[in-house]
Amino acid sequence: MYTATTIIPYTVSMLPDFFAPDAQLVAEEIGDGNINYVYRIKDKDSGKSIIVKHAENELRIYKARFVGTERNRIEYEVLELQRKLAPDYIPELYLYDEENNNIFMEDMQGYENMRYELCDHKIFPHVAGHLADFCARVYMNTTDMVVGAMEKKELVKRYTNVYPCEITERHVLTEPYQDLDENGVCPENDAFMRKMIYENEELHARVGVLKDRFQTKAQALIHGDLHTGSIFVTPERTCILDPEFAFYGPVGYDTGNVIANLIFAYANAGVTMEDGSEKAIYIDWLLQTIEEFTDEFRKRAIAVLKENSTDLMMQSDLFFDLYLDDISLDAAGYAGTELIRRTVGSSGVRDIAGIKNESAKARAEKICLDAGILFIMESERFRNGKDYTDALKLL
Amino acid sequence: MYTATTIIPYTVSMLPDFFAPDAQLVAEEIGDGNINYVYRIKDKDSGKSIIVKHAENELRIYKARFVGTERNRIEYEVLELQRKLAPDYIPELYLYDEENNNIFMEDMQGYENMRYELCDHKIFPHVAGHLADFCARVYMNTTDMVVGAMEKKELVKRYTNVYPCEITERHVLTEPYQDLDENGVCPENDAFMRKMIYENEELHARVGVLKDRFQTKAQALIHGDLHTGSIFVTPERTCILDPEFAFYGPVGYDTGNVIANLIFAYANAGVTMEDGSEKAIYIDWLLQTIEEFTDEFRKRAIAVLKENSTDLMMQSDLFFDLYLDDISLDAAGYAGTELIRRTVGSSGVRDIAGIKNESAKARAEKICLDAGILFIMESERFRNGKDYTDALKLL
Structure with a gap:
């Protein structure tokens, strides 16, 4: 130090x-x-x-x-x-x-922390495309089918990141589901949390599957902590920092985290902004950003693989569709675990924890928990951006 | 040397x-x-x-x-x-x-190579239980949830097995689907092979997914080449040799290989034994062995995990069911790739390649190819032993 x-x-x-x-x-x-x-x-x-x-x-x-x-x-x-x-x-x-x-x-002078900007309800028209582009380029270009399976095995060893992975396994994928002192939500959500998070056996089993996948799926060199606090923005540009949790893991872990963190901003705006056109425009932009990120990532990921896959068995449109469907499935699940752990667990986010009005905060928490549970329990339903935004509009 | x-x-x-x-x-x-x-x-x-x-x-x-x-x-x-x-x-x-x-x-004196014994239509009443027990003990006890995620990451590095994996990726999961000189089947199956193996786009995409899973799914320390030629038997005992392809991979790769190799014996017996009670008994024993291996593995794997899983999120019956369902899905797919590569590809097995009557050999090949394609295209259908044997009886 x-x-x-x-x-x-x-x-x-x-x-x-x-x-x-x-x-x-x-x-x-x-x-x-x-x-x-x-x-x-x-x-x-x-x-x-x-x-x-x-x-x-x-x-x-x-x-x-x-x-x-x-x-x-x-x-x-x-x-x-x-x-x-x-x-x-x-x-x-x-x-x-x-x-x-x-x-x-x-020093990225002039860039601001995206989470803070979203909490201030600022609009960044290019950020969805930038994040989709970043994820597509970095993750698809570090897969076996692009770097080659031999070289990739060396990369897996080189980027084995024991302690950061343990932190995620513990703080994201285990402790939020345990009745621990450091967990907690607003009093009006406490009974819901106990029943639907702590005592929800099917949810636990599905989170167990996601945890297992986090531990076993060496798909690409992911960022490992791609929340909006790791993203810095200007009106024109986007910068992604802090990949100290990076390792060979499931791509959907990162893309799901992006989606979840946009939903924190959505919940924040929904309960803190006054009704009116400004709010309508902002909510609309957030939903559009979720859709655009999800769909652009899929499109660009396929484009990268189409151009760079050297594997004879992994070059058809049908293969790419199956491959991206699988990433979508993971993304929905990990969007769910991120929503839950930031709401219930010890690593709160400003978007929710920073809401001053207690009843507004409780409503925001409930949106995040409802969405999180839904994404985990029914992951198969969430393939396109619209699948997410349609579900959010019903919460 | x-x-x-x-x-x-x-x-x-x-x-x-x-x-x-x-x-x-x-x-x-x-x-x-x-x-x-x-x-x-x-x-x-x-x-x-x-x-x-x-x-x-x-x-x-x-x-x-x-x-x-x-x-x-x-x-x-x-x-x-x-x-x-x-x-x-x-x-x-x-x-x-x-x-x-x-x-x-x-030196395992008194043990015989299981493939040779099956080609001689010998019965080994305990082998299904032994193989199920071996797979359950070795694979489940090397998962993250038993050894702990930190220790397991070290094991993944220690058992990174670059060249043997490359051999499998090439000879099992790529070349059998390419129109190569070293591939081939009996003349009467040639047109079928070209259409249903070489030119089957959906099959290629699904094999691509299985290949990707082979390269990315660090689930347990698998044997990597668990065919009946690696298994040695006496009437009472079973010995498993040659784990030089071992690495952290999908458990279903091994269990699927066992199933596929039992099916080679089934195809062999079906086309080479004379009709009669001896054949009926032998075929019945083989089908029973496929069922017993599949179902006993599932049962014993769950028992091992129940006893040894130290992961709070991975201890419920529901989780174990999801976990074993996922292994079953992989097993069906890899049973399919093994059936196809040994029939079409350059690594033939005595059970099929050794059939002297050409028309009998062609029938055996067709059984293996039909089963292989089915297991890959409809993997979700094959969860229990009976799912396999019902399908085999219809071929």
Whole structure:
């Protein structure tokens, strides 16, 4: 760990040519996640800046939890690979200091955290297409059929990400379904949560299947934590950060997470905005974004595979349809687990937890839980974007 | 590679106490596979013997194909682990010589190759139960939910088996569907093969899905080549050898292979035995064996998971049913790919290729191809043993 003072000479020693020799540098720690430390070092006069992302062996928010530093190397290498496959969405990388677990990268000045922007009910007309494009390029281009099964087996080993996966298996796919002190919803949803989440045997079995799939399905090099807090936006551009949970896993885990996080924004807007045309337009844009992301991802994924699949058995339209149907099935399930864990579990999101009016918050929670349960119990129904938005409109 | 002469002093040097100092040793190379060399060294007087299994970097039958020797270490370690989990079915291991890629193990005297025995229409009343027990113990006890997801990730890396998997991906899951010189069936099946195997687009897409699953589904430490030629039997006991293709893959690949290989014997008996009570009894035993293996595996797998699953989300009867349904789905598909590749492809089996009467052979081929196509195209239908035998009776 560094202080604002120690990070400056360290950065200059690592990248002596980055700042002018006489630059007046200032630094601050700007991380708001649960895991790492993020420093911004800035030249006060020119405004030029750099980000240093630092990993310790223990979780930032819970020092007793060992998580190792391997994730830092993985994050750097995954960012490198993602930048090769989808350069529009990934910051420039300057250096990796393996010894001290530090990634030096571009400061995405002018970009805002997408979750915060959605909570402010801002519209980003291009973000659905950008995210679909990113997912299609990065995930499809890391499958067996594109990289080749031999090379891919090496990649699976290289990106085995033990501790972050354990965090997901525990916090996303187990604990939200257990009657634990750290779980909880608004009082008016408590009975519903107990009955429909804690005591819902069929739901548990289906989440068990999703957990098993998370542990066994080495489909593509996924981001592993693709929520709207990992996405940074300007009106024109989109940047995807923080792939420290990356590993070879089910593509639907990521695409489902995107859908779920758009639904948090949808629930937020639904209960916090005043009725009127502004709300109608915003809700409409969110639903359209869910549809566009879902359908564009499918379309672009097939286009990438069509162009790049080298496998003789995996080149027909029918195969691509079966392949994407399978990803859709996973996406629905994992959209469900994300909706539930962020609502019930210990990792709340600003979109819901930040709603001040308690009865509005309770309504938002209920939308998320209803949607989550539905997506898990009836995953087969959710193939196209419209399948999601039709269901949301009925909640 | 060794000669019958060089293997003796080498074996004595590695295991100086195994044979008596004055033993008169003889050796022969007894391997009949495509890949390795197998030596039996025997004390002429006492009859005491040992097996040395040796791997070279190249395939035995095709020296230009590099396959490495990693599979030899994997085979040894997998045999060790299988012997721990299912000791009744695995030979005793004496030593592994990593430098020279040699496994020293028990000579299973008195056991016969199951494929040869089935071709001789011999009955083994216990073999279905033994195979079901072996599969349930070894595969279920190597899943995430039993070994724990962290430990299992290490096992996946340890048992990444690049070249053997590539052989399966190529010879089982690709080439049988391509119009290649080395493929072929009896002349009367040629048109059928071209239309229903080479030019069957839906079949190709579904085999593509099975190939993808083979490459991505790290479910359990499977054998990887569990055909009846890897199984050795006495009237009372069963021994499973040659796990050099072992890796973390779909359990249904192995169980489907067992089913397919029983069907080769069924097709053989159907077309080569004379009608009468002996044939009726034998066919009946084979069908019963298919049913018993399928249903006992399911029952025992659930029993193992019930006892050993440590995952809170994976402990209910409903979860186990979903989990085994998924394995059944895979099993049907891979039973299909095994039936097709052994009939059409370059790795024929004695049960079919060994039928001397050409028209009988053609009928046997047709049974295997019809069954194979059906299992792949309608995998969902094959959950219980009876689903298979009902379908076979209609062919």
